[in-house]
Amino acid sequence: MERRLTAILAADVVGYSRLMGIDEAGTLTTLKDVRTGFIDGKIAEHQGRVVKLTGDGILAEFPSVVNAVACAVELQRGIRDRNADVRQDRRIQFRIGVNLGDVIVEGDDIYGDGVNVAARLEGVAKPGGIAISHSVRDQVGNRLDLVFEDMGEQKLKNIERPIRVYNVSVEQVTARNSKSGAPAPEERPSIAVLPFNNMSGDPEQEYFSDGITEDIITDLSKVSGLSVVARHTAFTYKNRPVNVQEVGRELGVAYVLEGSVRKAGARVRVTGQLINSKNGNHVWADRFDRELTDIFAIQDEITHAIVEQLKVKLHPQERKSIAQAPTDNIEAYTYYLKGRDFLNRRSKRYLQLARQMFAKAVELDPMYARAYAGMADCDSYLYMTYHEKVVIGEVLATAEKALSLDRNLAEAHASRGVALSAGQRYEEAKNEFKKALALDPDSYEAHYFYARSNFAQGNVDRAAALFERAAEIRPGDYQVPCLLVSIYKSLGRPQDAKNAARKGVELAERELTLYPEDSRPAQIGSGALLALGEKDRAREWTARALAIDPDDLVAQYNAACTYSSLRDVDAALDLLEQCLPKLGHEKVQWAKYDSDFDPVRNHPRYQRLFERIDQG
Known part of the structure; x- marks a missing residue:
């Protein structure tokens, strides 16, 4: 029995029996037109899949909760627009429920509690509205520019436990997009949390200040009344001198939180200041000198201080979620x-x-x-x-x-x-x-x-897309751009390979400065140097990696990549024969698609090596 976690969208026509009683043929024709001409396309556009259709209902699943909710909103807005010139008593309207849950998969069908909850949520949604579960609300966070109304815990039919339900407003949030003269919902305060500075005097403590920054971003993202810049965007400002007003303009946020962490023994000092990015004025500032064991309480206090200063409503479930420490x-x-x-x-x-x-x-x-x-x-x-x-x-x-x-x-x-x-x-x-x-x-x-x-499976295009997204999420990581160099070469994208190489070398150099005892930046950075035509430096970095870790099999593999690209065939094959039989399955599969080995791929020694490995 296959199970999976998925985002489920259940939709049902409002007053279907009444519509059929008024005009059965017309209702069926209109419903078919709406489905084929609008709904099916929107679901596909958001990477969803229609699981099944009932007489007046639709069940769809999505790999992403965000996509499921975005699709639901676009469906309701589009159907409302299509109904603008239709008589009130003839309009096709839907209720929609969205849930994130575990489902049982049987062929193309899915069923189980996850589906049942979505169907019951659809039943409590307003006509033309969307009801979502708490698990969906938590995962969407501030990724969509929407307003959520907490309806509290509700007992849904045939569902054992109460479910906290949220209504999603399908009205446009910004006044400029509103077609009516009604006032738009109040815009949420927007904030960026910049990486807290490590003031401990020890670069090895950087992990701690970064961890606190990430936890504060996570906690603030749980507050539906705030719009919070994502972690990967905020961390592009790490180790950079910043002007808060410039940050505000670049990110389009009204407020910026910055701070510092000093950890010494069993004590910790955390400072934080909330700044209005329009005028540079301090809205709030505080310093916390505490025992290290109070670090979660400090994070909690900073979050609540921001919520209070920005006059944001904190719902009970959000308050509870923020208070839950990871340990x-x-x-x-x-x-x-x-x-x-x-x-x-x-x-x-x-x-x-x-x-x-x-x-x-x-x-x-x-x-x-x-x-x-x-x-x-x-x-x-x-x-x-x-x-x-x-x-x-x-x-x-x-x-x-x-x-x-x-x-x-x-x-x-x-x-x-x-x-x-x-x-x-x-x-x-x-x-x-x-x-x-x-x-x-x-x-x-x-x-x-x-x-x-x-x-490892040879899906190179898909691997490239996923690595590209990883690089966006963690822009300071040198490894992904370096890995993308050979992937782009395999895909015939030379300019992308050069761009990735420049980025990879820049980040790898910084890593080597911070951690000179670590051979990995030199190992994979050498391939990026080759892509830039810097052959001498590539040899130097390869020699450095082998000097630091002469017995490291992956260091030997990466050195073989460099020598192969330099057309030093014997050196490349000597190292490859030495390391590849001892490396794991993933690395062997990787080697089969690694463009660095194109110069030696047809060499008899290379082919004999893979024959021996494939034969076990």
């Missing part, structure tokens, strides 16, 4: 943040360190879902890339533990997708990645690992 153990939280920092560097040494950090976080808090997901990621990557002795069943169990603690945690679904990819269960992995992206369309991990999975 009650600050030491576990610190280990988790450190583990995530190590994981992002990807070299074997740092992956092993990251695994230790996540394991320590779990030891301190056995209910810490994100730490289990981190452990699973490390194990999968070590298995796929470095051929470490890891039991895939155990990795899947770790990811499943994370999901058992938080079924709606995008990181955990992405982790399970990576583990399934490691076991070459690609179709199941695809479903997990889709679940992760439905829950969090801005998940770097889901995009990055889904891209690698696609490339």
Whole structure:
């Protein structure tokens, strides 16, 4: 039995029996025209799929919650416009319900609680309106310029537990788009949270200030009355001198929050200041000198201070959601943040360190879902890339533990997708990645690992698109642009390859300055240098990587890529024969589509190597 998490849209015609009684043939013809001429196209436009049609109803599913709600709004607005010249008693109107839930898949059909809740939500929606569940409201956050009305918890027919329901306003938010003379709903205050400065005097503490910034962005994004700039956009200002008024103009926000973090032993000092970007005036500022164990309380106080200063209404469920800390153990939280920092560097040494950090976080808090997901990621990557002795069943169990603690945690679904990819269960992995992206369309991990999975299967176009999105989400990451260089070359996109190379070299140089002991920036940055025609520097970076990690198999693989591109055939094949049989399945598959090996692909030694590997 296949199950998956999906966004479900259920729609039903208002007063269908009455319309059929007035004009059966006309109603059927009009309904068919609306479906084929408008509704089907809108659903497809938002990457949805019509699951089935009933006499007066539609059931559709979407890989993204945001797409499902956006589609519902466009449907209701479009149908309203189509009805403008139709007599009131002859108008085709729909009620729509949208839910995010677990469904059972049987052929092309889906059923289960997720579908049942969507259908019941549709039943409580207003004519021409949209009702959504709390899980949908949480995931949409501020990604759509919409107004949500909290209707409280409601007991829906044949649904065991009460469901918190929100009505979605289908009116245009901005006055300039309003066709009527009625006043538009009040515009939400907009805010950007800039990366908090690390004032600890230790660059190794950067992970902590970044973690606090991300948590504040996440908490503010849960407030329906605020429009919050996404994390990946805000972090483009990291390590840059900024003028708040310029930031406001560039991002189109009315307010900017900036601050700093100083962590020393068991104490922490956090400062924050909320600034009006129009005039540069301080709206609010405070300093918090506390025990480190109070860090979640500080984040909570900053969020509430902003909400209060901007006179935003905070709904009870939003207040409860903001108050939910990822863990009650600050030491576990610190280990988790450190583990995530190590994981992002990807070299074997740092992956092993990251695994230790996540394991320590779990030891301190056995209910810490994100730490289990981190452990699973490390194990999968070590298995796929470095051929470490890891039991895939155990990795899947770790990811499943994370999901058992938080079924709606995008990181955990992405982790399970990576583990399934490691076991070459690609179709199941695809479903997990889709679940992760439905829950969090801005998940770097889901995009990055889904891209690698696609490339390993030879889906190069899809891999490129996913890597491109990952680069947008984490613009400071040097690895994705460097990986995109060879992918663009494979796709015959030389200018894109050069652009990616410039970006990758710039970011890799910065990483080498910060972490000179890490060979990975030099490993994959050398390929970017080659794309720019800088052959001598590419050789220097390759030599540096091998000097730092002479026994690292991936360092040897990347050096082989460089030598192949330099037409140093024997050096390339010597390294490839040395490392590739010991590397994991993903790396072997990657090599098959890696454009860096085009100069040696027809060499007898290269072909014999892959014959031996394929024969086991």
